[in-house]
Amino acid sequence: MIIGVAKEIKNNENRVALTPAGTEALKKAGHTVLVEQSAGIGSGFSDESYIQAGGEIIADKKALFDKSDMIIKVKEPLAPEYDLFHEGQILFTYLHLAPEPELTKALLDKKVVGIAYETIERNHTLPLLFPMSEVAGRMSVQVGAHCLEKPFGGKGVLLGGVPGVESAQVVIIGGGIVGTNAAKMALGMGARVTIIDKCVDRLVYLDDIFGGRVTTVMSNSYNIANWVKKADLLIGAVLLPGAKAPQLVSEEMVKSMEPGSVIVDVAIDQGGSVETIDRVTTHDNPTFVKHGVVHYSVANMPGAVARTSTFALTNSTLEYALQIANKGWKAALQADPGLAKGLNVYDGKVTFQGVAEAHNLPYVPVEKILF
Numbered sequence: 001m002i003i004g005v006a007k008e009i010k011n012n013e014n015r016v017a018l019t020p021a022g023t024e025a026l027k028k029a030g031h032t033v034l035v036e037q038s039a040g041i042g043s044g045f046s047d048e049s050y051i052q053a054g055g056e057i058i059a060d061k062k063a064l065f066d067k068s069d070m071i072i073k074v075k076e077p078l079a080p081e082y083d084l085f086h087e088g089q090i091l092f093t094y095l096h097l098a099p100e101p102e103l104t105k106a107l108l109d110k111k112v113v114g115i116a117y118e119t120i121e122r123n124h125t126l127p128l129l130f131p132m133s134e135v136a137g138r139m140s141v142q143v144g145a146h147c148l149e150k151p152f153g154g155k156g157v158l159l160g161g162v163p164g165v166e167s168a169q170v171v172i173i174g175g176g177i178v179g180t181n182a183a184k185m186a187l188g189m190g191a192r193v194t195i196i197d198k199c200v201d202r203l204v205y206l207d208d209i210f211g212g213r214v215t216t217v218m219s220n221s222y223n224i225a226n227w228v229k230k231a232d233l234l235i236g237a238v239l240l241p242g243a244k245a246p247q248l249v250s251e252e253m254v255k256s257m258e259p260g261s262v263i264v265d266v267a268i269d270q271g272g273s274v275e276t277i278d279r280v281t282t283h284d285n286p287t288f289v290k291h292g293v294v295h296y297s298v299a300n301m302p303g304a305v306a307r308t309s310t311f312a313l314t315n316s317t318l319e320y321a322l323q324i325a326n327k328g329w330k331a332a333l334q335a336d337p338g339l340a341k342g343l344n345v346y347d348g349k350v351t352f353q354g355v356a357e358a359h360n361l362p363y364v365p366v367e368k369i370l371f
């Protein structure tokens with residue numbers, strides 16, 4: 001198979017979908033790897049390092065797309081990329097289609113085989129979302145602490161406080177991978193931490209692993225309102241896999257927060273969980289202020305720590321890229337029902353229920369396509 005590694009074009013997206021080590025692995029398996037010129041630079045990989053690993057460098061983005069059977073990327077395609085795809089081409093990347101009607105339409109029109117990292121499952125986990133959720137969860141506290149500083153619009157509170165002065169209150173909605181990693185960091189910095197989740201078993205697990213050092217709270221609008229008001233730093237970390245994020249924090253709740261408090265909505269890539277967040281921000285201009293509260297809503301947080309993130313992401317994606325390349329996409333998905341969950345669009349049809357529901361489009365179960 002001919003595999004094309006596209007250079008990311010999203011604001012400050014420095015990750016790349018394949019390392020030189022991954023290039024070598026695909027090459028050894030008998031595939032051709034085309035790498036767009038300077039695709040790896042943001043993660044510290046020179047063009048030369050890909051050539052040494054057996055890849056070919058291509059300067060012209062259109063030629064790379066034209067020649068490739070499978071395009072591997074990190075982020076969902078942006079508008080300037082829509083026209084580059086051709087019918088039957090495999091696209092293996094984060095897609096986040098539920099909040100993206102235009103992208104969904106473009107991939108349907110082009111009849112792309114769209115396999116989304118974020119909906120692939122293994123043993124009831126999301127193995128290709130997991131590594132970037134670890135990164136974003138850890139980063140959410142780092143950026144939140146920064147935003148709480150006065151020069152960045154915050155109320156001037158140090159997360160850990162100091163002896164004699166109380167520490168900040170961090171409230172995390174969603175105690176999955178992002179939430180757990182955020183809690184680890186916030187506790188490490190000395191903050192008081194509350195995690196709200198709708199799953200009792202998850203709350204029990206969190207209470208166990210943190211040895212009672214976090215307050216766990218059942219998710220309902222009453223409890224959320226109560227805790228949002230107390231939060232110095234609120235972190236949105238909910239997920240309904242593949243579907244639009246539930247809006248759990250209303251404008252009224254945000255108004256109840258003290259001026260200079262901070263919201264980091266990590267769930268923005270699935271549409272966001274906070275009513276006052278009406279835009280996706282970028283690393284260039286990551287925050288805006290509404291009702292006196294600093295809002296951070298960057299959809300590609302790990303792109304800022306690209307070296308760490310590229311290694312973490314490709315540690316998990318490579319084995320799937322190899323399966324798809326070695327067997328062909330259909331046989332690979334037939335052999336692995338978890339990988340089959342990644343198929344979001346095929347031949348102009350939506351094959352993921354959450355995406356079909358989000359856009360009011362007909363849903364064709366993936367099994368109908370595969371068997």
Ligand SMILES: NC(=O)C1=CN([C@@H]2O[C@H](COP(=O)(O)OP(=O)(O)OC[C@H]3O[C@@H](n4cnc5c(N)ncnc54)[C@H](O)[C@@H]3O)[C@@H](O)[C@H]2O)C=CC1
Nearest residue numbers: 132133136174176177178197198219238239267299300301
């Ligand atoms: N902005 C960015 O750069 C990044 C964003 N993300 C996003 O972060 C979000 C969270 O991802 P993960 O932690 O991996 O998901 P996860 O599936 O591990 O955790 C989600 C948690 O939300 C909980 N939840 C669902 N509905 C809820 C509700 N109504 N109230 C309270 N809790 C609820 C679930 O029980 C689960 O524990 C996703 O949208 C993911 O795509 C992940 C990485 C980077």
Ligand SMILES: CC(=O)C(=O)O
Nearest residue numbers: 094132269299300302
């Ligand atoms: C998960 C995701 O969208 C990201 O890492 O950018």
